[in-house]
Amino acid sequence: MRISMKRVFGTVALVSTLGVLGCGEKAFIKGDYQDPEKTNLLNDQWSETDMQSTVKDLVASLTSHPAIKDAKTPPLVMVTQLQNKTSEHIDTQSIMDMVRVDLMKAGKVSFIDKEARGDIADEYNYQNSGMVSKESKKGPGGQAGADYIVNGRLDSIVQEVGKEKTVYYKVTLNMTNLKTGVIVWSDNKQMRKAYKKKTIGL
Numbered sequence: 001m002r003i004s005m006k007r008v009f010g011t012v013a014l015v016s017t018l019g020v021l022g023c024g025e026k027a028f029i030k031g032d033y034q035d036p037e038k039t040n041l042l043n044d045q046w047s048e049t050d051m052q053s054t055v056k057d058l059v060a061s062l063t064s065h066p067a068i069k070d071a072k073t074p075p076l077v078m079v080t081q082l083q084n085k086t087s088e089h090i091d092t093q094s095i096m097d098m099v100r101v102d103l104m105k106a107g108k109v110s111f112i113d114k115e116a117r118g119d120i121a122d123e124y125n126y127q128n129s130g131m132v133s134k135e136s137k138k139g140p141g142g143q144a145g146a147d148y149i150v151n152g153r154l155d156s157i158v159q160e161v162g163k164e165k166t167v168y169y170k171v172t173l174n175m176t177n178l179k180t181g182v183i184v185w186s187d188n189k190q191m192r193k194a195y196k197k198k199t200i201g202l
Helices: 005-023 048-063 092-106 114-127
Strands: 074-084 148-161 164-177 181-198
Touching: 005 114, 048 092, 048 164, 048 181, 074 092, 092 148
Parallel strands: 074 148
Antiparallel strands: 148 164, 164 181
């Protein structure tokens, strides 16, 4: 039986096209909700599991310190910067936001919002522009000052030998007395994750 060359070329072209499409970038087209506290070790980078575990342990340590635990009134705390000393792009602001939220849930501290200062100054200017009644307007000079500042640093060490890889993280937080400049509390959370390279066969 004779097969036309035109038909053969058409079949080859179709197979080639499907092959190219099959090797192209794949889209994630189906999703599902998961428990955000479920352990995530999908890759070898910083994950939400690392953040949750770190914040939980450090907040527990901080709230058990006498400066917080034995205070007669909730101290005023300002949560500021977490320096990222790793080679990864990590949203350290998200980590410190979680620290603040968990501390607030503990009900043992109150907070000064550093990020809101610009908005507060703008609102002061508006309220004192003559547009707001004297009875309700606010102005500078009445804000409370922070008692403590909480900040810290995120470090990592990556080691890779053959098919073995380990990633070590250390998050250190400090709480400094604003009046004396003395660090009254400091603690760190360490974790090490191990991975193996998978051999990709044909």
